[in-house]
Amino acid sequence: MKKSEAAAPPAITVVTTGGTIDKLYFDALSEYQVGESVVRKLLAIGNVRYPFEIIEALRKDSLELTDADRDDLYRRVAALPTSRVVMTHGTDSMAVTAARLASIPGKTIVLTGALSPARFSESDASFNLGMAFATAQVAPPGVYIVMNGEVFPAGSVRKDREAGRFVRTD
Amino acid sequence: MKKSEAAAPPAITVVTTGGTIDKLYFDALSEYQVGESVVRKLLAIGNVRYPFEIIEALRKDSLELTDADRDDLYRRVAALPTSRVVMTHGTDSMAVTAARLASIPGKTIVLTGALSPARFSESDASFNLGMAFATAQVAPPGVYIVMNGEVFPAGSVRKDREAGRFVRTD
Amino acid sequence: MKKSEAAAPPAITVVTTGGTIDKLYFDALSEYQVGESVVRKLLAIGNVRYPFEIIEALRKDSLELTDADRDDLYRRVAALPTSRVVMTHGTDSMAVTAARLASIPGKTIVLTGALSPARFSESDASFNLGMAFATAQVAPPGVYIVMNGEVFPAGSVRKDREAGRFVRTD
Amino acid sequence: MKKSEAAAPPAITVVTTGGTIDKLYFDALSEYQVGESVVRKLLAIGNVRYPFEIIEALRKDSLELTDADRDDLYRRVAALPTSRVVMTHGTDSMAVTAARLASIPGKTIVLTGALSPARFSESDASFNLGMAFATAQVAPPGVYIVMNGEVFPAGSVRKDREAGRFVRTD
Numbered sequence: 114m115k116k117s118e119a120a121a122p123p124a125i126t127v128v129t130t131g132g133t134i135d136k137l138y139f140d141a142l143s144e145y146q147v148g149e150s151v152v153r154k155l156l157a158i159g160n161v162r163y164p165f166e167i168i169e170a171l172r173k174d175s176l177e178l179t180d181a182d183r184d185d186l187y188r189r190v191a192a193l194p195t196s197r198v199v200m201t202h203g204t205d206s207m208a209v210t211a212a213r214l215a216s217i218p219g220k221t222i223v224l225t226g227a228l229s230p231a232r233f234s235e236s237d238a239s240f241n242l243g244m245a246f247a248t249a250q251v252a253p254p255g256v257y258i259v260m261n262g263e264v265f266p267a268g269s270v271r272k273d274r275e276a277g278r279f280v281r282t283d
Numbered sequence: 284m285k286k287s288e289a290a291a292p293p294a295i296t297v298v299t300t301g302g303t304i305d306k307l308y309f310d311a312l313s314e315y316q317v318g319e320s321v322v323r324k325l326l327a328i329g330n331v332r333y334p335f336e337i338i339e340a341l342r343k344d345s346l347e348l349t350d351a352d353r354d355d356l357y358r359r360v361a362a363l364p365t366s367r368v369v370m371t372h373g374t375d376s377m378a379v380t381a382a383r384l385a386s387i388p389g390k391t392i393v394l395t396g397a398l399s400p401a402r403f404s405e406s407d408a409s410f411n412l413g414m415a416f417a418t419a420q421v422a423p424p425g426v427y428i429v430m431n432g433e434v435f436p437a438g439s440v441r442k443d444r445e446a447g448r449f450v451r452t453d
Numbered sequence: 454m455k456k457s458e459a460a461a462p463p464a465i466t467v468v469t470t471g472g473t474i475d476k477l478y479f480d481a482l483s484e485y486q487v488g489e490s491v492v493r494k495l496l497a498i499g500n501v502r503y504p505f506e507i508i509e510a511l512r513k514d515s516l517e518l519t520d521a522d523r524d525d526l527y528r529r530v531a532a533l534p535t536s537r538v539v540m541t542h543g544t545d546s547m548a549v550t551a552a553r554l555a556s557i558p559g560k561t562i563v564l565t566g567a568l569s570p571a572r573f574s575e576s577d578a579s580f581n582l583g584m585a586f587a588t589a590q591v592a593p594p595g596v597y598i599v600m601n602g603e604v605f606p607a608g609s610v611r612k613d614r615e616a617g618r619f620v621r622t623d
Numbered sequence: 624m625k626k627s628e629a630a631a632p633p634a635i636t637v638v639t640t641g642g643t644i645d646k647l648y649f650d651a652l653s654e655y656q657v658g659e660s661v662v663r664k665l666l667a668i669g670n671v672r673y674p675f676e677i678i679e680a681l682r683k684d685s686l687e688l689t690d691a692d693r694d695d696l697y698r699r700v701a702a703l704p705t706s707r708v709v710m711t712h713g714t715d716s717m718a719v720t721a722a723r724l725a726s727i728p729g730k731t732i733v734l735t736g737a738l739s740p741a742r743f744s745e746s747d748a749s750f751n752l753g754m755a756f757a758t759a760q761v762a763p764p765g766v767y768i769v770m771n772g773e774v775f776p777a778g779s780v781r782k783d784r785e786a787g788r789f790v791r792t793d
Contacts, residue, residue: 162432232574243409279332308740577668
């Protein structure tokens with residue numbers, strides 16, 4: 114079988130919006146802030162060779178995201194030439210953004226984030242980003258949230274803040 | 284909407300066989316050896332709440348796996364009650380084992396491993412295990428290899444040792 | 454040469470008071486808080502076999518330490534049977550506490566902390582704690598601050614918050 | 624008190640020779656090798672501002688060090704303009720090299736290394752390097768080994784390989 118030159122897999126676009134996954138700690142202020150996205154570093158550590166691009170859309174705590182922010186995210190994602198999209202996002206309003214993006218047709222859109230900053234030596238960031246990368250490649254078009262080791266269809270999941278985890282809402 | 288008690292998602296079985304992902308460094312011997320699997324710790328760091336079980340089948344460098352080992356893995360996987368299986372495996376002969384398992388019907392079987400030991404501060408282990416967990420949930424029955432950020436159907440992938448990565452063989 | 458049974462080195466007492474070194478991130482609150490001290494884990498990672506004990510005195514951000522707290526620390530340290538003391542402390546008021554302890558006679562007291570939480574994969578916590586352990590064994594009685602790779606006598610150092618580092622004040 | 628411009632502390636020279644601290648794992652070979660020294664990265668993570676320079680003298684497993692290597696190290700260290708020297712070294716023959724350097728006058732020379740590679744997420748490398756940096760500043764001229772949380776004068780310590788730790792030999 115001859116090697117097809119055209120066989121390069123379709124690219125994934127990673128849209129970063131902020132959230133705990135990107136939180137830095139600033140000693141001089143004794144507080145954390147959302148910093149430059151760690152996604153590029155995490156993908157390098159994951160030895161990712163699948164073609165991807167990263168778009169930094171926002172640097173916000175997810176509780177600070179407004180309807181206008183979500184309208185903007187909708188337009189940017191809908192306009193992407195790629196059909197496979199990973200979005201990193203704060204966990205508190207991830208389900209709200211997922212619902213806002215639900216009507217985008219023909220794309221597999223996967224939201225994920227982290228419960229601990231990726232800069233922590235023990236963070237769920239790499240695992241979650243790996244889940245998102247695989248789901249974007251394998252799942253049919255639609256919007257998904259991948260957290261806590263599970264692939265959730267967007268309409269059937271919420272964050273249980275007390276328990277510190279995502280649960281199904283059926 | 285009432286909460287369905289029966290909605291518990293089906294379990295994933297993780298079968299560990301050894302490989303670089305589980306390599307420890309023993310100073311007294313000045314060498315690396317395959318140790319107790321780190322999978323349970325990686326899943327804890329990933330905050331996984333999806334029900335899973337871990338079966339430690341082997342602790343071998345993948346170049347040491349024999350045909351008898353693969354026959355045994357075939358029987359153990361085929362006999363599992365779960366239909367979603369993640370197998371951690373050394374990278375050098377991962378494609379051979381994947382081919383051996385290809386005729387198991389009705390199961391989504393996902394092989395993964397790591398190019399750097401999971402004990403390294405910068406390892407692809409967590410990312411790859413996340414990919415495997417998602418693929419096991421989302422992909423149709425069949426055998427897959429997830430490495431280098433890509434979901435490969437088992438028959439179309441090999442490791443390029445010089446390049447230190449997995450590539451398609453079409 | 455016979456092994457002297459009495460040769461066991463004198464113990465170090467580690468007094469933990471809180472500060473950035475012990476900061477955890479709580480996703481449910483979207484904030485950092487001082488948690489259980491990581492000192493025991495850091496000493497285990499450092500393969501420390503030198504006999505030590507850990508006393509958790511406080512769990513405070515160093516800006517919250519009061520004069521009463523410092524009086525209490527003075528009494529506790531002065532009453533310790535060991536002559537070698539390491540104290541982990543928030544960086545912002547470390548120099549104030551060091552000054553308060555300066556009149557304790559006959560003890561080598563070494564304060565240290567971290568500019569990044571020890572839970573970060575890249576933190577100065579281990580390096581600083583190593584410096585403190587060595588200084589407590591080698592330096593003559595007195596109070597020291599070890600930060601930014603330097604051993605400072607307590608009276609000649611302050612934190613430059615803008616620069617995010619400790620500097621000499623001579 | 625006026626700020627003395629000449630108060631810059633004397634520099635430390637770090638001489639790297641290889642050993643476990645610098646070991647990398649090469650998946651393509653399924654083996655570890657001594658790689659480029661991680662000392663610069665560890666000092667950056669430690670936020671070190673104390674003036675230092677790094678000299679990469681060797682990249683060897685310490686069992687491979689020859690008498691000629693040690694003669695060369697002796698000459699290089701004796702010729703250094705700085706009086707404070709940290710040497711990273713494999714653990715198995717660290718005591719031999721320390722003995723070889725013992726007759727260098729007027730310098731505080733501190734050998735250290737690691738029982739786990741610095742690239743591991745849980746390694747004693749940072750802690751040990753911190754100990755060495757402090758000892759080089761505080762201890763009187765002489766040769767020391769700092770490992771397992773203890774500052775050992777060079778002539779009174781050996782590695783107990785079975786126990787995987789350094790012990791006094793009195």
